[in-house]
Amino acid sequence: MEKQTSWMDRYSRQILLPEIGGIGQKKLGKSSVGLVGANSISQPFFLYGVGAGVGKWGLLDPSLSSANNLAFQAKSRNPNIEVRVYSPKNLKEDIESWVKQWSIVIDASNNHVIQQKLTSACQLTRTPIISAGCDGSTGWILQAPCPFCLTSTPPLHSTKNQKNWVENMVPGLIGSILAQHAILFLLKPPKIASPQLTNFTADTYTLLNKIPYKDPNCPTCHITS
Ligand SMILES: [Zn+2]
Secondary structure, eight states: OHHHHHHHHHHHHHHHSTTTHHHHHHHHHHOEEEEEOOSTTHHHHHHHHHHHTOOEEEEEOSOHHHHHHHHHHHHHHOTTSEEEEEOGGGGSSOHHHHHHTSSEEEEOOOOHHHHHHHHHHHHHHTOOEEEEEEETTEEEEEESOOHHHHHHSOOSSOSSOOOOSSTTHHHHHHHHHHHHHHHHHHHSOOSSOOOEEEEEETTTTEEEEEOOOOOTTOHHHHHHO
16 A cells, blocks of 8 residues: 555656556556666666656666666666666677567667667567767767668767767757657557657757668668658
8 A cells, every 4th residue: 555655656747647647657667678878868868767667677788887876876766666787798699689578679879880789689579779879969869760771871970979069968968858759659659660860959959850861772671662
């Protein structure tokens, strides 16, 4: 009984929202997210997602101390959630098994090679994926890209980190938009997630939705379009 009251107290504001309600809140509690990257994009994303009541999390980062630190912050914010920390060494051979256990995979690695590997594994296992990254004053969120097109897409971010326009402002904003995006996805998962690219430019405060890059020679897109 006490646990029920605590659940109601914790999420009462969200439950009052028509987009969520009690059913949506329970759905979030049963949802799980595989989050790749413990950095300034994933931090706001993770903390908003944890606060919203997404029940189960897998946090993957080469730096176990950064991942553990983020997991600790999350558990202090919401002790009812479950967080497990993973090292990339554990899934070199079996990335498909890792991705398919989650309701959605969020790739905040900001790394083109990791993005391609995760996207291919997610397509093979039919796991939804959203990637996000930043470079200087620009940031992007990419939903359900075609993995074949992605291999021929120029990286959406440079391999060397530029100094941010205002340090951590752009990644913080991208992480917050990503949280909104992912929570709506978990509440109402589409039968087929259509590819979508959202670009943010801090210089002009512009947020644009675009169709992701399509390789004119891509066998998959050529057949399906
Ligand atoms: Zn394609």
